[in-house]
């Protein structure tokens with residue numbers, strides 16, 4: 001099967017007003033408005049095949065939501081090309097809407113005051129789902145998501161986990177080709193998270209659903225998405241297998257040393273002086289954490305540098321893994337060079 005989602009040099013720029021603080025700032029802005037331009041999505045290339053599950057990750061402000069909005073046709077690109085199921089989303093919004101579904105962990109698409117089953121029926125009607133397809137779809141989702149006790153309950157009376165299960169069912173009533181999940185497991189307990197992931201995985205396997213997921217939850221990514229697209233400042237920083245992230249980015253390794261006694265002077269500076277060390281921190285008087293770049297030095301050289309400078313009673317090494325890379329990406333702590341940005 002061919003690509004379901006394609007983006008070529010997809011770019012979205014926003015104009016943001018520049019205002020000085022206070023009343024005079026607001027008045028000046030009224031008289032002579034000034035704007036600055038923000039490039040939220042910057043020449044992004046993407047090609048996602050039917051049935052693929054892709055995690056779309058990046059720190060706050062990286063451009064994830066803006067990309068999803070472009071793919072949903074809610075906003076118009078400033079430059080570049082985008083197609084979802086052979087439709088230009090912003091030009092044919094309702095045709096695009098038939099092919100996609102979006103679930104936001106923070107918001108519901110169900111009607112707050114009416115029973116869940118009524119919402120599902122309404123969605124079926126809006127999308128003109130044939131009655132037999134609707135019944136078959138509903139029966140499968142009620143079964144797999146264990147919805148039977150919830151169908152007659154108004155949405156406002158549901159717990160977050162119950163509501164998310166219903167929201168997922170609602171998203172799939174019209175059998176979309178593409179599902180966008182935005183932080184689907186935020187705030188859910190471990191058991192509900194597991195159930196949701198299992199359900200989404202099943203839909204991908206059985207229905208050939210194409211999944212694009214944004215999540216801060218590494219479990220979601222690890223369990224659902226073999227492929228990961230990492231975004232930073234609107235640009236694609238990495239696009240490849242989840243498993244290869246470590247080789248590419250986890251070159252920073254940590255050595256934790258327990259010092260025999262609290263060191264005098266400036267221990268962090270002394271440690272940072274060792275070739276290849278990227279940073280050093282002292283905790284609880286005698287715990288010294290040193291991070292180094294595996295591409296420029298070796299464990300042996302760094303350990304001997306530490307031993308030369310400090311009296312050590314214990315030492316341990318912690319290699320980075322994919323989880324660590326993503327955690328550092330989200331915290332803004334991931335170090336990468338401009339060559340990393342494609």
Ligand SMILES: Nc1ncnc2c1ncn2[C@@H]1O[C@H](COP(=O)(O)OP(=O)(O)OP(=O)(O)O)[C@@H](O)[C@H]1O
Nearest residue numbers: 014015016038040059060061062063064065066067
């Ligand atoms: N309507 C808008 N007007 C002006 N700037 C915007 C608008 N929407 C987004 N931006 C800016 O575009 C950039 C990307 O925002 P976006 O919401 O896509 O990031 P994100 O990766 O989804 O972040 P988060 O994880 O915080 O949701 C940010 O700098 C944001 O301030």
